[in-house]
Amino acid sequence: MISINNVNKHYGAFQVLTDCTTHVNKGEVVVVCGPSGSGKSTLIKCVNGLEPFQSGGITVNGVAVGDPKTNLSKLRSHVGMVFQNFELFPHMSIAKNLSIAQTKVLGRDLAEAEVKGLQLLDRVGLKAHAHKFPGQLSGGQQQRVAIARALAMDPICMLFDEPTSALDPEMINEVLDVMTELAQEGMTMMCVTHEMGFAKRVAHRVVFMDHGRIVEDDSKEAFFDSPRSERAHQFLAKILQH
Amino acid sequence: MAYNWNWEVFLQPSATGSGTYFDWMVYGFKTTIGLSLTAWLIALLLGALVGVLRTVPNKLLSGIAAAYVEVFRNIPLLVQLFLWYFVLPELLPTELGNAFKQSNPFVQQFLSSMLCLGLFTSARVAEQVRSGIESLPRGQKNAGLAIGFTLPQTYRYVLLPMAFRLVVPPLTSEFLNIFKNSAVCSTIGLLELAAQGRQLVDYTAQPYESFIAVTLAYVVINVTVMVLMRRVEARVRVPGFIGGK
Amino acid sequence: MYEFDWSSIPGALPFLAKGMLVSLEIMVAAVVIGIVWGTLLAMMRLSSIKPLSWFAAGYVNTFRAIPLVMVLLWFFLIVPHLLEQLLGVPRGTDMRLGSAIAGFALFEAAYYSEIIRAGIQSVSKGQMAAASALGMNYWQSMRLVVLPQAFRNMVPLLLTQGIILFQDTSLVYVSALADFFGTASKVGDRDGRLVEMLLFAGAVYFVLCFSASQLVRFYQKRLKTA
Numbered sequence: 001m002i003s004i005n006n007v008n009k010h011y012g013a014f015q016v017l018t019d020c021t022t023h024v025n026k027g028e029v030v031v032v033c034g035p036s037g038s039g040k041s042t043l044i045k046c047v048n049g050l051e052p053f054q055s056g057g058i059t060v061n062g063v064a065v066g067d068p069k070t071n072l073s074k075l076r077s078h079v080g081m082v083f084q085n086f087e088l089f090p091h092m093s094i095a096k097n098l099s100i101a102q103t104k105v106l107g108r109d110l111a112e113a114e115v116k117g118l119q120l121l122d123r124v125g126l127k128a129h130a131h132k133f134p135g136q137l138s139g140g141q142q143q144r145v146a147i148a149r150a151l152a153m154d155p156i157c158m159l160f161d162e163p164t165s166a167l168d169p170e171m172i173n174e175v176l177d178v179m180t181e182l183a184q185e186g187m188t189m190m191c192v193t194h195e196m197g198f199a200k201r202v203a204h205r206v207v208f209m210d211h212g213r214i215v216e217d218d219s220k221e222a223f224f225d226s227p228r229s230e231r232a233h234q235f236l237a238k239i240l241q242h
Numbered sequence: 243m244a245y246n247w248n249w250e251v252f253l254q255p256s257a258t259g260s261g262t263y264f265d266w267m268v269y270g271f272k273t274t275i276g277l278s279l280t281a282w283l284i285a286l287l288l289g290a291l292v293g294v295l296r297t298v299p300n301k302l303l304s305g306i307a308a309a310y311v312e313v314f315r316n317i318p319l320l321v322q323l324f325l326w327y328f329v330l331p332e333l334l335p336t337e338l339g340n341a342f343k344q345s346n347p348f349v350q351q352f353l354s355s356m357l358c359l360g361l362f363t364s365a366r367v368a369e370q371v372r373s374g375i376e377s378l379p380r381g382q383k384n385a386g387l388a389i390g391f392t393l394p395q396t397y398r399y400v401l402l403p404m405a406f407r408l409v410v411p412p413l414t415s416e417f418l419n420i421f422k423n424s425a426v427c428s429t430i431g432l433l434e435l436a437a438q439g440r441q442l443v444d445y446t447a448q449p450y451e452s453f454i455a456v457t458l459a460y461v462v463i464n465v466t467v468m469v470l471m472r473r474v475e476a477r478v479r480v481p482g483f484i485g486g487k
Numbered sequence: 488m489y490e491f492d493w494s495s496i497p498g499a500l501p502f503l504a505k506g507m508l509v510s511l512e513i514m515v516a517a518v519v520i521g522i523v524w525g526t527l528l529a530m531m532r533l534s535s536i537k538p539l540s541w542f543a544a545g546y547v548n549t550f551r552a553i554p555l556v557m558v559l560l561w562f563f564l565i566v567p568h569l570l571e572q573l574l575g576v577p578r579g580t581d582m583r584l585g586s587a588i589a590g591f592a593l594f595e596a597a598y599y600s601e602i603i604r605a606g607i608q609s610v611s612k613g614q615m616a617a618a619s620a621l622g623m624n625y626w627q628s629m630r631l632v633v634l635p636q637a638f639r640n641m642v643p644l645l646l647t648q649g650i651i652l653f654q655d656t657s658l659v660y661v662s663a664l665a666d667f668f669g670t671a672s673k674v675g676d677r678d679g680r681l682v683e684m685l686l687f688a689g690a691v692y693f694v695l696c697f698s699a700s701q702l703v704r705f706y707q708k709r710l711k712t713a
């Protein structure tokens with residue numbers, strides 16, 4: 001489904017991604033982790049073309065992301081993405097947040113889009129909040145709306161960039177629960193996250209990045225039981241202490 | 243102090259014979275309002291366009307927009323006015339220039355003033371719009387693009403509606419400025435409020451009353467605009483948004 | 488098509504330079520007086536003594552409601568008249584330069600005071616508390632702790648306001664005082680080359696103000712990184 005081949009990216013002289021290669025098969029859940037600044041966000045943004053890269057190739061469902069002829073908007077409309085800071089549109093009601101792209105991008109009619117939006121809100125447990133504005137919801141609620149907003153586009157796969165790291169601890173689980181459910185339904189997911197509990201429960205594979213390189217790319221069992229690199233050892237030791 | 247206060251001077255028939263001195267004031271008041279509102283329309287439209295262009299990824303477009311802003315910001319308003327009024331008609335193709343010079347003097351003065359104030363203010367509006375867009379979290383643009391909007395759609399549905407809400411308070415002060423700045427147009431003979439004030443000083447022997455009345459008229463405009471803009475601000479407030487209160 | 492003739496400009500340069508001196512004189516005097524008076528107004532506005540705070544608020548709001556042209560006209564047409572009557576200044580004394588400086592300074596002080604007030608408020612309350620905790624009184628805390636920090640943050644804004652003021656000095660045109668712009672338009676009229684003169688004046692203002700604002704921007708960047 002997602003195929004990343006030898007991707008290199010740099011800002012001026014600064015190399016952010018070096019020879020990154022990995023694949024996410026249909027129905028697979030891949031967790032990407034690594035220290036801060038290692039290039040995780042950059043890599044995941046390359047997947048839907050939010051960040052350009054200088055060499056290598058990425059294809060999503062057979063479509064080449066780096067190709068100038070690719071209609072990126074069309075591609076992105078069926079690749080869902082969830083951000084660290086939710087990024088709901090603050091001037092629109094929750095219902096509108098869910099329907100706007102359905103109508104303007106997919107061309108669905110408004111009534112249909114609203115029904116679909118409400119169904120998804122119901123699914124993330126927030127139907128009663130449809131008329132509110134994003135600023136009136138808690139962080140965890142906003143992130144669930146953001147997931148629903150992405151799902152409303154009927155995505156073929158989902159990208160998550162640290163969806164829980166801006167949340168207070170007591171709200172993390174409500175978001176992880178929604179993600180777990182999605183994974184169990186067979187959604188293809190690429191998640192940047194430091195939630196190792198989630199990774200252990202849900203992921204099929206773990207990709208570990210350091211200094212712009214993919215250092216480990218293994219089944220979750222192999223990664224957690226016997227990480228091969230020293231860096232991954234240290235990282236796990238640090239993160240599992242908590 | 244041996245000054246004879248006489249507020250009834252405004253009820254006296256004016257020196258030109260038509261109407262009273264109060265009518266002079268009303269005429270000036272109307273001109274100030276008409277000029278400021280038409281110039282404001284130009285400033286909003288052009289300013290929004292230029293402000294958006296300053297934030298687009300295309301280097302050429304954003305460069306042109308930046309140059310536009312710098313030119314209109316770094317030349318005094320009075321000098322710009324003289325350039326519009328005295329210089330531009332000379333530089334236009336001869337026929338167009340002559341047509342302008344032969345038109346009604348009021349039309350000449352009003353057109354020059356309107357374009358001058360409109361473009362001068364548009365540069366300021368553009369700066370506010372740009373900083374409004376730039377103050378939005380960077381993730382908003384990505385969120386718009388990620389959901390499948392094209393760049394123009396992202397501007398239209400995500401960035402601009404929010405930026406315009408953020409920009410209303412600073413625009414209020416630009417809107418107030420345009421009324422105040424319109425007084426500069428008295429220098430090319432446009433008979434707006436300040437110019438009528440000067441005429442009243444010359445024609446009546448009551449300088450204090452004349453100037454107090456004109457100054458109060460400006461204060462009234464100021465207060466009215468502020469009250470109106472408060473309403474607009476309340477209207478566009480985003481529920482739950484910090485800074486939107 | 489218009490035929491340009493720039494030949495009258497070199498001869499006019501000495502007059503223009505003299506005019507520029509007048510413009511600068513007005514600007515510098517108004518900036519200095521304006522900042523001092525503006526600082527006082529800002530402190531009054533923030534003071535807990537209500538009448539002082541009301542006075543400052545009234546002053547600032549009134550001046551900000553009135554066009555600068557109107558303020559200048561008051562100072563050129565009405566104030567001299569008043570002075571003649573009240574203080575017995577001889578009729579016809581040329582007070583235009585003094586009037587201009589007074590008008591600009593009092594007007595700009597209203598704007599400066601708002602900048603300074605915001606600057607003072609941006610210094611956290613904790614700083615004032617910390618200074619008091621060290622045993623400083625109000626004036627010491629203000630002078631030694633709050634104002635230095637406030638001014639550091641405000642310098643770019645104050646300088647930008649100074650550039651605006653420099654542009655606004657051209658408005659002394661309403662009193663026919665021979666500043667840079669007044670001289671340019673007079674000489675242009677005299678020589679029948681108003682178009683060239685006005686373009687030249689515009690270019691001079693642009694070069695000066697643009698360079699000054701670039702310098703301010705540069706300084707602002709350094710402040711941020713420092």
Ligand SMILES: Nc1ncnc2c1ncn2[C@@H]1O[C@H](COP(=O)(O)OP(=O)(O)OP(=O)(O)O)[C@@H](O)[C@H]1O
Nearest residue numbers: 011014016034035036037038039040041042043162
């Ligand atoms: N626009 C940019 N210009 C220059 N360098 C950048 C830019 N964006 C990111 N970087 C750098 O690229 C590197 C990778 O950034 P990235 O955001 O992908 O890291 P990350 O792994 O997501 O870190 P975190 O866990 O903190 O989110 C960082 O060192 C960052 O400083």
Ligand SMILES: [Mg+2]
Nearest residue numbers: 040041042162
């Ligand atoms: Mg990141």
